[in-house]
Amino acid sequence: MPLSEQEQKLLDEMERHLYRNDADFVSTSGDRRGRPSYRSIALGSLVVLVGIAALVAAVMIQQPIVGVIGFVVMLGGVLLAMKPSKNAPAPSGESARQARTGNSRGNLMDKLNDRWDRRQDNDR
Known part of the structure; x- marks a missing residue:
C-alpha cells in the first residue's frame, strides 16, 4: 500500500532530521581530543x-x-x-562550528548530509 502525500512528506522530514542529528552526533563525538x-x-x-x-x-x-x-x-x-598528542589541538570555538557546518574542510558525512538536504529542497 503506497504512502499518502502527507505521509511521504512526514517521512522525508523525519529522514532529514535523522541525518542532521546523526551528523551533529558524529561531529561532536568524533576526534575531540586529537590522536x-x-x-x-x-x-x-x-x-x-x-x-x-x-x-x-x-x-x-x-x-x-x-x-x-x-x-x-x-x-x-x-x-x-x-x-592526545600536543601537535593536534582539539577543535574548539569557530573551527569546530565550521567543521560541523561544512564551511571548512568538514568530514564526509557532513558533506553528504548537505548534498542530501539540497537535493531534497530542490525536489519540492
Whole structure:
C-alpha cells in the first residue's frame, strides 16, 4: 500500500532530521581530543607492563598493598597511552562550528548530509 502525500512528506522530514542529528552526533563525538602519539602509546604500554609485574609480584609475596599499587600503575599507563598528542589541538570555538557546518574542510558525512538536504529542497 503506497504512502499518502502527507505521509511521504512526514517521512522525508523525519529522514532529514535523522541525518542532521546523526551528523551533529558524529561531529561532536568524533576526534575531540586529537590522536594519541606513538610515543605516549609505547610509554603507556611499558608502564602497564610494570603494573602487571607489580600485580603478579603482589600475589607471589601475598601483599595486597603492592597489588593495589600495581593496579594504580596500570591505570596510569592506560591513561598515558590514551593521552592526545600536543601537535593536534582539539577543535574548539569557530573551527569546530565550521567543521560541523561544512564551511571548512568538514568530514564526509557532513558533506553528504548537505548534498542530501539540497537535493531534497530542490525536489519540492
